[in-house]
Amino acid sequence: MTYKLLLLPGDGIGPEIMNEVREILGFMDQAGLASFELEEDLVGGAAYDAHGAAISEEAMAKAHAADAVLFGAVGGPKWDRVPYDVRPEAGLLRLRKELDLFANLRPAICYPALADSSSLKREVVEGLDILILRELTGGTYFGQPKEIVDLGNGQKRGIDTQVYDTYEIERIGRVAFELARTRRNKVTSMEKRNVMKSGVLWNEVMTDLHRRDYADVELEHMLADAGAMQLVRWPKQFDVIVTDNLFGDILSDVAAMLTGSLGMLPSASLGAPDPVSGKRKALYEPVHGTAPDIAGKGMANPIAMIASLAMCLRYSFGLTDLAARLEAAIANALESGLRTADIMSPGMTQVGTNGMGAAVLTEF
Amino acid sequence: MTYKLLLLPGDGIGPEIMNEVREILGFMDQAGLASFELEEDLVGGAAYDAHGAAISEEAMAKAHAADAVLFGAVGGPKWDRVPYDVRPEAGLLRLRKELDLFANLRPAICYPALADSSSLKREVVEGLDILILRELTGGTYFGQPKEIVDLGNGQKRGIDTQVYDTYEIERIGRVAFELARTRRNKVTSMEKRNVMKSGVLWNEVMTDLHRRDYADVELEHMLADAGAMQLVRWPKQFDVIVTDNLFGDILSDVAAMLTGSLGMLPSASLGAPDPVSGKRKALYEPVHGTAPDIAGKGMANPIAMIASLAMCLRYSFGLTDLAARLEAAIANALESGLRTADIMSPGMTQVGTNGMGAAVLTEF
Numbered sequence: 001m002t003y004k005l006l007l008l009p010g011d012g013i014g015p016e017i018m019n020e021v022r023e024i025l026g027f028m029d030q031a032g033l034a035s036f037e038l039e040e041d042l043v044g045g046a047a048y049d050a051h052g053a054a055i056s057e058e059a060m061a062k063a064h065a066a067d068a069v070l071f072g073a074v075g076g077p078k079w080d081r082v083p084y085d086v087r088p089e090a091g092l093l094r095l096r097k098e099l100d101l102f103a104n105l106r107p108a109i110c111y112p113a114l115a116d117s118s119s120l121k122r123e124v125v126e127g128l129d130i131l132i133l134r135e136l137t138g139g140t141y142f143g144q145p146k147e148i149v150d151l152g153n154g155q156k157r158g159i160d161t162q163v164y165d166t167y168e169i170e171r172i173g174r175v176a177f178e179l180a181r182t183r184r185n186k187v188t189s190m191e192k193r194n195v196m197k198s199g200v201l202w203n204e205v206m207t208d209l210h211r212r213d214y215a216d217v218e219l220e221h222m223l224a225d226a227g228a229m230q231l232v233r234w235p236k237q238f239d240v241i242v243t244d245n246l247f248g249d250i251l252s253d254v255a256a257m258l259t260g261s262l263g264m265l266p267s268a269s270l271g272a273p274d275p276v277s278g279k280r281k282a283l284y285e286p287v288h289g290t291a292p293d294i295a296g297k298g299m300a301n302p303i304a305m306i307a308s309l310a311m312c313l314r315y316s317f318g319l320t321d322l323a324a325r326l327e328a329a330i331a332n333a334l335e336s337g338l339r340t341a342d343i344m345s346p347g348m349t350q351v352g353t354n355g356m357g358a359a360v361l362t363e364f
Numbered sequence: 365m366t367y368k369l370l371l372l373p374g375d376g377i378g379p380e381i382m383n384e385v386r387e388i389l390g391f392m393d394q395a396g397l398a399s400f401e402l403e404e405d406l407v408g409g410a411a412y413d414a415h416g417a418a419i420s421e422e423a424m425a426k427a428h429a430a431d432a433v434l435f436g437a438v439g440g441p442k443w444d445r446v447p448y449d450v451r452p453e454a455g456l457l458r459l460r461k462e463l464d465l466f467a468n469l470r471p472a473i474c475y476p477a478l479a480d481s482s483s484l485k486r487e488v489v490e491g492l493d494i495l496i497l498r499e500l501t502g503g504t505y506f507g508q509p510k511e512i513v514d515l516g517n518g519q520k521r522g523i524d525t526q527v528y529d530t531y532e533i534e535r536i537g538r539v540a541f542e543l544a545r546t547r548r549n550k551v552t553s554m555e556k557r558n559v560m561k562s563g564v565l566w567n568e569v570m571t572d573l574h575r576r577d578y579a580d581v582e583l584e585h586m587l588a589d590a591g592a593m594q595l596v597r598w599p600k601q602f603d604v605i606v607t608d609n610l611f612g613d614i615l616s617d618v619a620a621m622l623t624g625s626l627g628m629l630p631s632a633s634l635g636a637p638d639p640v641s642g643k644r645k646a647l648y649e650p651v652h653g654t655a656p657d658i659a660g661k662g663m664a665n666p667i668a669m670i671a672s673l674a675m676c677l678r679y680s681f682g683l684t685d686l687a688a689r690l691e692a693a694i695a696n697a698l699e700s701g702l703r704t705a706d707i708m709s710p711g712m713t714q715v716g717t718n719g720m721g722a723a724v725l726t727e728f
């Protein structure tokens with residue numbers, strides 16, 4: 001069995017951290033642990049520079065053909081002024097939408113070795129292990145109308161539309177309950193039903209689904225603003241948080257920052273399993289961005305990218321043991337005292353991107 | 365000069381904390397420091413129970429006639445199932461919209477006496493003094509269409525619309541820059557221009573306004589998700605944060621929670637000054653909610669409500685000295701070691717709502 005992977009390193013530190021993933025894939029292949037067929041292409045600003053679009057049709061075709069996509073990061077000041085439709089982010093959004101990757105899993109895990117690098121008190125974040133499940137193909141991100149209208153008299157009107165249909169809420173809800181069953185069996189659903197009609201529907205659909213099919217899982221509803229507060233106050237109260245695309249964008253970033261390990265956090269964006277083959281589309285990417293300030297310096301932390309590969313091994317290929325082994329290798333590399341600059345602290349040994357990638361491979 | 369105040373205590377702990385404000389107003393009146401004419405009415409669940417609406421026409425008329433409104437809090441589990449249009453929050457939203465209170469000032473201040481009660485490390489929040497300026501009458505909260513459509517086949521569609529016109533962004537931008545000039549002269553504007561057209565317009569209008577009229581103030585643009593992260597990572601980097609209604613809802617709650625003093629934080633919602641009289645509509649309310657679990661027990665912390673009165677004295681009546689005196693009295697009551705249950709810590713003396721209100725008055 002050979003797994004077809006498309007690598008889309010993107011911009012900024014993307015290519016550097018993707019290199020470390022390529023090393024690990026090469027090692028697994030050579031050691032006979034798994035066999036990969038790699039494709040690679042441009043996305044984001046890099047694709048714009050080459051083709052005038054944030055992703056080419058050819059790269060999209062490769063994404064459709066792949067078993068999974070490994071994505072670095074896109075964007076940077078260089079492309080701040082390019083037209084909206086071809087801005088770097090458009091490449092990522094097109095991939096999410098066309099591959100129908102509606103379920104975005106963002107684990108917020110606090111590595112023991114890094115608990116002190118959080119801005120929160122150690123006792124608040126030590127041992128933290130929560131999962132933000134973000135709806136990724138609906139809501140304000142994709143609803144129509146989405147436009148700027150010229151009203152004359154120097155006035156313009158900016159419009160975005162939040163749209164959610166029952167089935168969209170239900171399918172992400174199912175993923176939430178299923179994941180909770182493999183964890184601590186609790187789902188917190190966040191919306192603003194006191195202000196938004198989509199929030200009213202969201203709440204209603206979650207409640208029904210729970211009653212019908214998942215009564216064994218604890219379901220809690222929380223307003224998204226209160227939820228943001230609770231995340232900062234005492235995040236360990238949560239297990240799985242399920243929320244819409246825009247709230248999920250903000251809340252998963254808050255959760256990521258709690259752990260003090262932004263450069264460490266992976267994410268998985270999954271489609272629905274094919275009813276016949278059981279296969280599903282998937283894209284894996286770090287939660288962090290392109291870090292233009294350190295791009296090209298060999299300083300970036302590759303761990304989030306490597307941990308994204310681990311999620312890929314688990315969720316796309318069912319290689320659970322290999323995924324766990326890779327995750328343990330990351331934890332051990334940290335325990336051994338190695339740190340990239342972003343997580344450096346007194347008494348530790350600073351290494352670069354390559355150094356950290358090599359250390360993970362050594363511990364593997 | 366007599367100031368006309370409308371008190372709307374609302375639900376839950378609202379009436380209890382409003383009592384303490386009434387005491388302070390009475391004292392100021394008797395001591396000849398200022399003269400107040402008080403009206404009072406129902407809002408939220410209390411108004412629904414009495415009139416079947418979240419605010420009566422009569423109460424709205426009083427709000428229009430008043431120089432300022434002091435608002436407690438609305439909502440609670442009792443009204444979780446009432447129809448959307450008459451839910452408790454509708455009363456507050458109607459007040460904001462009809463009085464055109466577009467500028468919501470939410471200071472996030474860390475009281476020195478409470479720095480340790482934050483979930484964040486002391487050094488991250490000690491001395492924190494930032495201001496979240498939230499647009500309050502536009503965006504997803506009020507845009508049309510806002511509805512749930514039955515699509516048949518058991519499918520519904522929930523729709524909300526984010527709408528911002530140039531003038532709405534410009535007027536909140538002006539308030540941001542003016543406030544920054546009285547503080548540390550820095551404005552951070554947050555939106556999601558990489559995903560939302562309203563964010564593109566927001567960014568454009570802020571940039572133009574800055575160039576035209578406020579080039580002396582530092583302007584920084586930040587994506588709202590990155591901004592949420594930065595708030596958690598190092599909040600002291602900010603001075604004034606200006607953002608839209610929905611992002612402001614979430615981000616101001618995150619900022620409030622950073623301070624560890626949710627029960628302490630006031631807010632002001634201001635309209636535009638009348639071009640002739642210079643007067644403007646205003647509503648002042650604590651950032652916290654109705655705390656149904658402790659309502660009626662005399663335990664609630666009245667400080668956020670009292671601090672809202674201080675903002676009222678400052679922003680509506682220009683009674684700057686009196687406002688500062690009241691704020692100092694709050695700080696001194698805390699320094700003297702008194703704490704309500706929500707901020708209690710070892711070695712301090714626990715008091716109830718009345719006890720804290722009386723202590724502030726003693727220090728006044």
Ligand SMILES: CC(C)[C@H](C(=O)O)[C@@H](O)C(=O)O
Pocket residue numbers: 089092093249558559589
């Ligand atoms: C790059 C951007 C379009 C994206 C988003 O807003 O979804 C990012 O912030 C994320 O969270 O994956």
Ligand SMILES: CC(C)[C@H](C(=O)O)[C@@H](O)C(=O)O
Pocket residue numbers: 194195225453456457613
């Ligand atoms: C009560 C609710 C409608 C309100 C809001 O969402 O604006 C509250 O959360 C706030 O922040 O003032």
